[in-house]
Every structure is written in C-alpha cells, then in structure tokens.
Amino acid sequence: MSWILKLILAADLGAIAILAFAYPHLMVGPGKLIPGHKQLEADCFACHAPLTGSSSERCASCHKPAEIGRLTTKGLPLLKPLTKTPFHQKLVSKDCVACHSDHSGVKRYREQGRFNHALLQKDTLGQCQSCHKLPTDSLHRQISGNCSQCHNQHKWSPATFDHDKYFVLDRDHHARCVTCHEGSNYKTYTCYGCHEHTPASIRREHIEEGIRNFSNCVKCHRSADEHEGGGGEGGDDG
Numbered sequence: 001m002s003w004i005l006k007l008i009l010a011a012d013l014g015a016i017a018i019l020a021f022a023y024p025h026l027m028v029g030p031g032k033l034i035p036g037h038k039q040l041e042a043d044c045f046a047c048h049a050p051l052t053g054s055s056s057e058r059c060a061s062c063h064k065p066a067e068i069g070r071l072t073t074k075g076l077p078l079l080k081p082l083t084k085t086p087f088h089q090k091l092v093s094k095d096c097v098a099c100h101s102d103h104s105g106v107k108r109y110r111e112q113g114r115f116n117h118a119l120l121q122k123d124t125l126g127q128c129q130s131c132h133k134l135p136t137d138s139l140h141r142q143i144s145g146n147c148s149q150c151h152n153q154h155k156w157s158p159a160t161f162d163h164d165k166y167f168v169l170d171r172d173h174h175a176r177c178v179t180c181h182e183g184s185n186y187k188t189y190t191c192y193g194c195h196e197h198t199p200a201s202i203r204r205e206h207i208e209e210g211i212r213n214f215s216n217c218v219k220c221h222r223s224a225d226e227h228e229g230g231g232g233e234g235g236d237d238g
Contacts, residue, residue, distance in 0.1 A: 005029070030103040031103040032103065033102050033103060034102055037102060046058065047059065047102070054097050054101075054102075055097075056094055056095055056097055058095070059096040060094060060096070061099075063096070065088055065089060065091075065094055066084060066089060066090040068089070069085075069086030069087065069088055069089075070086050085130040085131050087120070087130075087131055088125070090120055090121050090124040091119050091120060091121070092119055092120070092121055093119070095119075098116075098119070099115070099116070099119075117153035117154075118153075119136040125153070126147075126148060128147040128148075129147075139177075142176055142177040142178065143177060143184065143186075144184045146184055146185070146186055149161065149186050149187065150186075163172065166218055167189075167218045167222055167223075168222060168223045170223060175194070178194050179194065189218075191217045202214065
C-alpha cells in the first residue's frame with residue numbers, strides 16, 4: 001500500500017505545481033490588485049520574475065520614472081496629479097518595491113504616508129514646499145521656508161524647536177515673527193526693531209555696568225526683563 005500512497009502524493013504534488021503555474025493568481029496570489037492593475041490579475045509575470053519575486057525593472061516598463069506624476073502609463077497628462085510636484089524623478093534609486101507593494105494581502109502600497117526622505121537626492125531635501133502644503137495656522141502663516149529649522153524629516157511632529165528655551169514671548173512681546181527675525185532667517189534676530197535704544201547706547205550702558213559681553217541680548221534677558229541679568233560675563237566680546 002505504501003507505493004500507492006506515494007503515487008497519490010506525487011500526483012497531488014504534480015497537480016498542485018501545474019495549477020500554480022497555470023493559475024498563479026488563484027493558487028498563490030496574496031490578494032486582489034489595485035483597480036489600476038486589474039487587467040493584470042491573471043498575468044503574474046507582468047510584474048514578477050519567476051522564482052525571484054516582483055521586479056522594479058518590470059514596474060518601470062509601464063511606469064516610466066521620467067513620466068511618473070506627470071503622465072499616465074498611456075502617455076496622457078494626469079487630470080488629477082497625486083502630488084503637488086512630481087518627485088520620483090528626484091530619487092537616488094529606482095527601487096519601486098522599496099515603497100510600493102500591490103496585493104491587498106501584503107498591505108497595498110505599504111508605508112504610504114511614511115515616505116523615506118533618505119531616498120531623495122540631496123539638492124531636493126530642503127525643498128519641502130514643493131511637495132507639502134503650507135500649514136495654515138496663525139504661526140506658520142507668518143513663516144516662509146526654513147522648515148528644517150524646527151522640523152526634521154524623520155518625525156515631523158512634534159516640532160523640535162522650543163521658543164521659550166531661548167526667549168519667552170510674553171504679553172509685551174507677542175509680535176509677528178518678522179519683527180525680530182528678518183528675511184525668514186530664524187537663526188538670527190534683532191531687538192532694535194522695537195526698542196528705542198541703539199547698539200551704541202546699549203554698549204555704553206553695559207560698559208558702565210562693567211559688562212562687556214552683551215552682543216547676545218537674550219543670553220541675559222530671556223524674558224526681556226532689564227534687571228534679569230545672568231550670563232553677562234566680564235570677558236570682551238570682541
């Protein structure tokens with residue numbers, strides 16, 4: 001009887017192998033494709049190479065990198081672009097499967113919304129507004145560019161910048177960003193846009209008090225209190 005069981009088992013395995021190659025979308029497919037790929041439902045090898053899985057080269061045979069985000073696979077202009085600016089042309093490599101899958105059983109387009117910015121060319125990394133919409137809250141409406149001064153590309157929220165750590169925006173200093181930060185450069189500031197004193201008079205007053213290192217106002221006056229002090233060393237600031 002053992003040889004009969006072996007024969008039946010071999011026949012079953014043979015039938016499964018034949019069916020897997022004849023109807024792979026039914027036998028081994030992990031789920032349905034996205035609607036745009038519906039016509040490929042029964043043609044696994046349009047995207048997969050035998051025994052090696054999906055191939056970026058096969059993706060590019062239909063989705064030409066230079067046209068992604070601009071034209072359809074038939075060469076027609078996109079009526080409703082998926083992104084504000086095509087960015088696939090700015091990737092360091094054409095590794096489609098690093099970001100995209102298709103079958104619903106393996107989570108379609110995995111990592112969608114969590115794009116790895118390390119895939120972008122260096123000259124594109126700082127051009128946040130070419131892909132992202134500007135925030136519309138009252139703070140960000142005052143700011144243009146320089147996103148990376150407060151945010152990073154690994155975790156956008158919460159922002160890494162804490163204004164109170166450097167200067168407290170109390171009721172006397174609830175001003176627009178450009179009042180202190182000129183030219184959208186938030187790494188520099190000026191206090192002379194509002195106060196009636198001049199650099200020369202401030203220098204004279206500080207020297208009279210024996211304070212020579214006073215070029216950085218908020219080092220001593222983090223809350224803008226005239227008598228706050230603390231940090232005005234006697235060393236010369238040059």
